Amino acid sequence: MTSAQHPPSPNDRIVRARRDLDKFLRDPDPNPERAEDVAGQLATLPLSEVIDILERSTPVRAALVLRMLPRARAILAFDALDAAHQSDLVGALSDDAVSDYFGAMEPDDRVSLLDELPAEIAQRLLHSLDERDKDTTSLVLGYEKNSIGRHMSPDVPMIRAGQTVGEALASLRAQNDHVETIYTVPVVTSDHRLVGVTSLRTLFTADEDVPVVDLMSEPISATTSAEDEETARRFLALDLLALPVVDDSGRLVGILSNDDAFDIVEDADDEDTARSGAAEPLRQPYLTTPVWRLVRSRVVWLAVLALSGLLTVTVLDTFEDALASAVVLSLFIPLLTGTGGNTGNQAATTITRALALGDVRRRDVFAVMWREARAGLLLGLLLGGTFSLLLGFFYGPQIGLILGLTLLIVCTLAATVGGAMPILAKAIGADPAVFSNPFITTFVDAAGLIIYFLIAKAVLGI
Template identity: 55%
Template sequence: MTDVDDLVPDSTVRNIEQAIARSAFAELTAFISPLPTGQIVAILERLDSNERAVAYRMLPKGRALEVFEVLDPSLQSDLVLALQDEQTAELFADLDPDDRVELLDELPANLARRLLQGLPADERDMTAEILGYPQGSIGRRMSPEFVRVDPEWTTATALTKLSDHLDDAETVYTLPVTADDRTLIGVVSLRELLKAAPGTTVGQVMQPAQWVHATDDAETAARRCADLKMLALPIVDHETRIVGILTVDDALSILEDADSEDQARISGVEPLRRPYLTAPVLGLMRSRVVWLLVLAVGATLTVQVLEVFEETLAEVVTLALFIPLLIGTGGNTGNQAATTVTRALALGDVRPQDLGKVLFREFRVGLSLGVVLGGLAFTIVSLIYGVDIGTVIGLTFLALCTMAATVGGVMPLIARAIRADPAVFANPFISTFVDASGLLVYFFIAKAVLGI
């Protein structure tokens, strides 16, 4: 995914598209080759699949690999399917093992198998090791390419060891310190190695290690890396032997993907997992239609409630005027609470065990909102429609805001407790629930106050 600073003018994209259409390959090379990697990625994300493959083939070999590594795995998959076997195998072999696994998850099984078989034995073993961890675990996103040092080594020896692996190590700024059996003992930074006095051992300057298990959830591990502000977080097995590292750039990428997924589901769509302009129209439709069908079925509850209270509405037609206002306010109140708690869950501020605390807090928030909005509604509606109608609307606001905030606050916690995605329980389902239950509350209050 590209940053705003990497975007290029539409005129540049049009020039490239026209050069491709005319098969003016020399002109296309002159347009695209001098651009920075980020801008090339931004251009490729705006082209269709055939144009993207043509433009990519015009890049020099070194630039092509740089660009390929930055592309989303879905676009990497598109290019692999469009390129010749020899070029595909070369690109695949040059990827880091963790990036290679992400690409394999996007490819057809037969092609993935063929590419794996074409790797050198050591690269194939590292890739297979990562593939052995469960989907969604940090083991699938870690890098097995790291430099570990011994606590008995001098800092000079450690620096010599490090210099021998500058080309193949994922990072050199944070180094795990291990025993002979790879058991993690601590970590040491490059800064500490460089400033240590001659003869100092690694064990004298190392720090206690923070780590996560390879089978832990990827988002949880990435959040831990970000919270600890670590450049690299060691990944260990259940015997505390190091198996890989998670670098901060990979952690931020995981968190960005998770945030995009949550925002999509909160809005009632499935995440695209690829840049918008590269997503096929059918894919966009599929990402939305399921949720629309679910919400349409849920909305039938609202219709049934209206049907039950049809006679009440016939007696006091004025009540119908306030239905959109009431269910809209209730839905928004529930959505605000659900979104706030979902975000707090993602940040680790609350846990499912905090259900009681969250329920009590959101009950008080909803009650406070109900008092403010209900009091305002009572005053305005009473002046226009009379005190009786004003009382109904005011009391409904009070009850609806309290109920919506309470339910909206606890639903994400319940979702996490049953191992469901909290974002799924947010806006779409909260709105449907509050619409139906809010109408029930409204009509029961109306019947009690108006005596109908």
């Protein structure tokens, strides 16, 4: 058999299907017969490929792709998209399709989508649910946005502490169609208070007449009001499959699955990464993000940083005479502000991460400042000493001394302030990533220039 006679490989079929689909979507007047052929190819693609296509398509094209998919695959593909992307698709899909996809989602995923939609559309979708789904979705919707209750599933399996293994398994079989996960099984009292937890595997391998209380372990749980990111990170560190969620009275109201915890942490990391770069997170794939949303994610930060730059201008204006007396000093201003800002942001990023992991708490602020002060001092000695020798060789010993001393003080100050800022932000209820970096940049730039010119005036006698 020649190579031309070999059947196409799965990868070849994927490439051809994507090429044909892209050509069909770009056709301003697509042939209905061609649509049937493309839909057949689309149905053979792995679901991951379909999701990738949706994430790279405009809302109108993505809606067309969803309509060409079998219902079950369309529901799975829609559910896998980010909430902001789903929101954009809602306007391009028919009301029936949106209601269909919305009804098939988990309660916490529905709430994420509702948060992205205009109020009138959100209300219409909520009213399209049957009574049971409406009740569970409304329950999750009632919790604060940054609480773990907002991410839990109220469809939680549970067994009674007074049951035997046989009775518990029968109860779980009856609940199976209405729960998100069944592998972690909370044990409750008659009034739904959480008293223990066991696993489906433990129950399956035990004799049917063994009391459930003999098989349960002490429960690790979270309250509905607990902060979502901190709880999710703690949960993932414990390597559990699911985490029971209780109300303030200890009654079981939901469960947090492992994948939902991963989503919380991923969103938080995306947010921190974006804000450390002076932008807001997009919350959807880049290629499907409207240009106006890209602008909106950046413009506020640019305005804040531009206004903070006025403080630097004020400092330069104050020391205008000193700068005029030794113009060479102006050459090193970018070096000082850049080094100071980077030192402070390094410290802030490290402490923000430590706060998220629970390695550092608010009461540790002085210990953190002391450690960062020492780290900044050593960094200042290394950088200051190196630049003092290097610049002293080219510009004279006085300039080298000025730069060396300034870097020593600025690095120490920047690291100390950078370490303290995330903890201060946490204490006042602000996002450490939002509060820390702009403040550090503004403070270190201004303070660094003041230190620089004061040292220069003392050394040069100007």
